[in-house]
Amino acid sequence: MEKPKDSGLIHCSQFAGNWIVNRGTSLNMKKMRIIRQLFRNNCVKYRVNNNRMKNILLMLLILSGLFAQGYGLDDCIEIALSGKKTLLSAELNVTSAERGVTGSYSGLLPSLNASTGAGRTHFPERESVSIDYDNLNLDTTVSSYYDNMSAGISLNQTIFDGGRSWNQVKQAKTNLNIAQLNYRSTTIQVIQNVIKSYYELLKAQKLYDVAEKNLEMSVQQVSLVTKQYDLGVVKKTDLLKAEVAKGQASVDVLIRKTNLQNARRVLFNDMGMQDYGQSISAVDQEWIPPEIPSNAEALKLLKTKNPTLLVSQSRINLGELSYKIAKGLRLPSLRSSVSYSANGEDSDALMESIKDDWSLGMNLSVSVPIYTGKSLSTQQYQAKLSKQQSEYDFITLLNDLRVQAALIRESLKNYSEIIPLNRAIVISAEEDLKLVRERYSLGSATILEVLDAQVSLTRSNSTLINTIHEARMQEASLKALLGTLDLEYQLEEH
Template identity: 25%
Template sequence: MRYTYLIATFLFSVCSGAKAQEKLLSKDEAVSLALENNFGIKVAMNQLAIAENNSGLLNSGYLPSLSGSAGANYNELNSNTEYPGQFDSEGIPRPDLEINDAESQSYNAGLSLNYTLFDGFGRLYNYKRLKEQYHLTELQARETIENTILQLFSVYYEVARLSENENVLRQALQISKDRIKRAEYSFEYGQNTKLDILNAQVDVTNDSISLMNVQQNLVNAKRDLNVVLSQNLNERYAVDTLVSFIPRLQIEEYIARAKEYNVAILQTERNLAINEYDIKVNRSGYLPSLGLSGSYGWNLNQSAATSFIPGQIIPGSNRNSLNFALGASLTWNLFDGGGTAVRVKNSKIAYENQELLKEQVSLEVDRDILNALEIYENRLQIFKIQEQNVITNQNNFERSKEQFQLGRITSIEFRQAQINLLNAQTNKNLAKYDAKLAELQLLQLTGQLLEVSF
């Protein structure tokens, strides 16, 4: 018996000390940490940066292309030319012509510029398409943030629920320990039997085990919270257990404007715009393209000495030249085997499919909002009922405690009243956070999750 009591006392003191060392993590601080450190959000932001680069002027095709080139060549010639059967005017055989170390060099450098003046508006519509793709990536990043915020509060409120349950079970354990003392005193004065002490010891053991299980679940939930926040797993936070609900009138306003802000519907609209530009880009294949080109070059040729007359060597020469050229080109693919026509037809079909998808998503969003609203109202009503149930069981427990102290009810009846209160309190905690999470899910569907204070 003494061993059980010491374990319970030690457990209570350890829990109190650990709780005192934890720092409070408010909801706003949790959101800030998640936005700053969550890995999924960081990946989404990097994807958004890539989309921004792709939609910029440097990737638009509107800028000209400029290339430079340079080169150098070196040549060394050693030659020996024979003239068999040839004689000079005096009848002497013509001597061989030998040239050694005849060096020649050439150098060149140039710039070439190309610019497309007109390509059938394909460049224009592709640029606009990339802008729409950037806005679509923004919405995808927003969706990632919304899902992360929901995940964050799912874990945050689980930590809050378990923290409140821990306090409830700690109080229950303290009540059971007080029963042991009372049962021991009563037994010493002959007012009850040993059975009351044993019953109290059993209750202390059960309450201790329940508290240990909740504490283990709480530690695991805090690790889950650190994962969402991308913090050290050993970091320990105490969370805010205060929950407030948005007024019904404000919820109705959000629902009325859901089509304007729901991220899934907005994404289908962006995809629809992208498909529309795809049609225009493919149609540009029917039109001609006009381009300009220009070049500027420098050449230096240093030739080696040569000789074609016996006994005479003609020295080498240096030639330095600069050239500048401009040109224009018109290209019109009059018939490409039907490829452009097929691409235009397919892009139109893709556009029609996107319109159908938009209608489907809109219908699904309406359904999800109605379901989420009913779930929210149902859970909110359950929470209110559980609040009243706690008050009822608290009154019942206080009366049972008085009757137990007067010896008018047994320890078993008192324990049942205590269990009823314990269940009512934990059920109220569960109902409170279930209702809040249902509200957050409804806010996400209406596109207001990132616009409200938590």
């Protein structure tokens, strides 16, 4: 099972083309963002399907040779941020909250209404007699109905309502802030998932390489023992032990290959892309111990950057506003209105009435709640309890996050010491295997010593790979916890 050696490139295949790119992303990512933005604009203009746009974009990048200049973890994160449906859903919540802020001003602004109507009233026939003084005779008319038309316009304005309208505006703005923070929280989760799956892929690649190297050494060992067995230098048990080790190495290669394929699928899913069977290989970079913030710095970042904690703080503000609104229900409300109207038997009479026979009314009303069956006091008490509950939730969450940050900080400090030790162990295991093989070829070591040294090297390599992977996961978790992870991967178009 021959696998090409890692040349520092990412090897991907998408549709009919192959992606072969290195890690350099700084200059060319700007080009990729520009092309992606152009396609996004065209999609809005021509209503092109988002998945179709993404496929066209990727094909264009392939044909333009842009992928020869950079596609790594940052690129995977950018693709996820550009098209992940969970982010689009969170963005809709922000849009809805923005409309809610606009609608909240309706309690402060006047309302203007226009009305018109036409009606006919029927009744038993009636005779009405009128005197014509000019001709000195009587006029008699018979009628069973009369018509009426009306038109009017009214203006209503709330002058005072106990501050409820202003507090409702503040509530809407707070809800908008919460929606924006939830969008940030979703963004952080998407980035963290991509980082996790990307490094899971890298770990699976490296463990697969270790398994293949172990299989290669096992094959070489079987070949060596076979030759020595044919010469009568070693016993058949040595050959059988070498073949058993080879079989176990073959099984391990198959397991690692399956894990590698699954890691690839998970990464594409976290990127929000469909799995067409394309392959992708993550780039390995040396892990550098990160700068670990102090307790005071971590606490400051938690209070100012962590979106979950900021949402909890905003809920306290919502509880305070709800309590103020409930208190405002006990205060009197003052409203005013102005109305202008006219009536007539038909449209001509109505138009004449609008000019000469109109009526103008002005009204000022005061409403004072005297007794409401304890509903107002109940609302006020419930709002106060809700506010206290939000305060307790905030304190609990803050303490939990502080503990989590402290645990991660200590873990990263340990990894800074453990990883160099594991690297030294790998070097020692490689040298030990080399020496044991030489001794075995000279007949001064047993096959068990060779196999033990080989297993020790494989185990030490696997331990180093897993430890670096855990360190990277903890580093990303700390940034996500402190609310700085999304700030590192903000898209230029955002």
